[in-house]
Amino acid sequence: MSSFDRRAWLRLAGIGALGWLAPSLARAETGVRRKPLVVVVQRGALDGLSWVVPHGDDAYYSARPQLAVPAPGRGADACLPLPGGRFGLHPASQPLLALYLEGRLGFVHAVGTPAATRSHFDAQDVLESGTGGASSRDDGFLNRALRSAALHTAAPQAAGTASSAATGSSAATLGAVAIQSRLPRILRGDASALAFEKLTDMRVRGPAAKLVGKTFEEMYAGAVDEALRSSASGAFDADALLGRVRTRAPSPRDGVVYPKSTLGRRMRQIAQLLQADVGVELAVTESGGWDTHVDQNGRLQRGLTDQAQALRAFLDDLGPLAQEVCLVTVTEFGRTVAQNGSGGTDHGHGSVMMVAGGGVRGGAVHSRWDGLERDVLFEQRDLPITIDQRDVFAHVLRQHWGLGDTSLVLPGFAADPLLALG
């Protein structure tokens, strides 16, 4: 495809001069809080070709005689047609279809990191560091994004100002959270971020918990070690805030039912945090079970059902607040176009990202789709990456958070002008 054709296709797909997201007020300029960004990392390499099915491509069906999701109208397990005729949605994702048709949710296809690795670890490292390749950096790009707002204020900024702003916000508000037991790489770094699996995890438990908690608080307030002292004060501040969250948003909105799963519980807690208005600007969590080397259809049926129910419940639960939120899903890489000998697919290259929320120009599968014929595939076997994940994130950070310059967040990365400017 020539670049002119590509440009035409991008316009067609909805990536135009105004971008995918309506711009929001920049925190940098206004000092106001950033709108909430929620990122779900799908660990294990989700098969984008099953989630958003290229049912218009014959090559898809010849590469996967037993595994392909049937084209619309071909049986009970056929994919759900998406307007445009090329793609369909996996039937287990049915709860997301209405959001797509309303234009509140869209997909980016054939997207990924440019690193040619098929190792989960390496690819997650590349994804989360935001460097596009092997890197000695220890921090995650979303942590750098948290600090970047301060870097773009009018007044000259010293490095210390950014970190003291981060520390200050941790005392008063929650800022950035990961709803999982460990802080993921993507959120690690100098800006303060808190990881917990449950809203009650910050509590000291056991007999006389209240008094014992107070005692620890006093003990650590006098601790000589600065790191211990500040972690402890962060923990006790967070517990006080999470206590408010638990009482302010005790149960989901009427009619909203989350799946009884890890992801369901995590999305519910993110909704609780956002509803309670305790200052959460960035929430990260993760899902697993996507490494479908065997029994792919059964596993994806379960996994995608759970995911669609959890994400739909989350957006419904937020109610009007969903207008303010941007929800992004990302996986480390996709899977082979061809099925393997054990009813699954192996580690591949390009996959799918989902973007949803009020400012999203949804209702489209944004892509530079060149088909699935062997000669266009990456190393003649995998879906090629035609859009860098960092393009999507750069766009989200600019439009949703008003970040003017993403060069510190995504070092060495020049966002694709075709995507940004149309």
Next chain:
Amino acid sequence: MERLAGTFSASYGDLSRVYADLFASPEFAASAEQKTKTPLEFVLSALRAVGASYDGSKPLAKVLEQMGQPLYQAEAPTGYREVASAWVNAGGLVARLNFALSLAENSLEGVHFEQASLLGDLEGAPADWLDRLAMRVLVPPLSESTRRTIVATLAREAETKPPDDGLVLQRQALGLLLGSPEFQRQ
């Protein structure tokens, strides 16, 4: 470093002499208790401090994961990290405090220690036995402020508990000591 390099050269590479000089150096002595325990070090040192037996049940692995150091899952390619900032964070610290309290209460699955032998002889007012208990479980001395805080808490608890209520105060003191800033030091 230069002195050690000198020893290395002078001894024609005799590593045992280099180590002997290293361990005898004032810098080495001064480095003690300056670092924070990793979660694994914290959990193991707490089990040893109370003389606990452990049957290998899974809950301790879960505890380590909550503290941020899942067993056998060091991150590729650099492995478990060497700096305190990786281990000391709000969530991990609360997990340590809760582990300390549960251990002191003997309420961790698969873990047990003899309360009577560790705590049984601690009688009278907490201020009288707290230092003895601290000597048994802590390597660094108990700081005056930590000591004062624990004594004040135990005094308040003593008012609300009947005097013959088993070893409640002693267990509580143990939990507070294992959760104290002092016990987090390597």
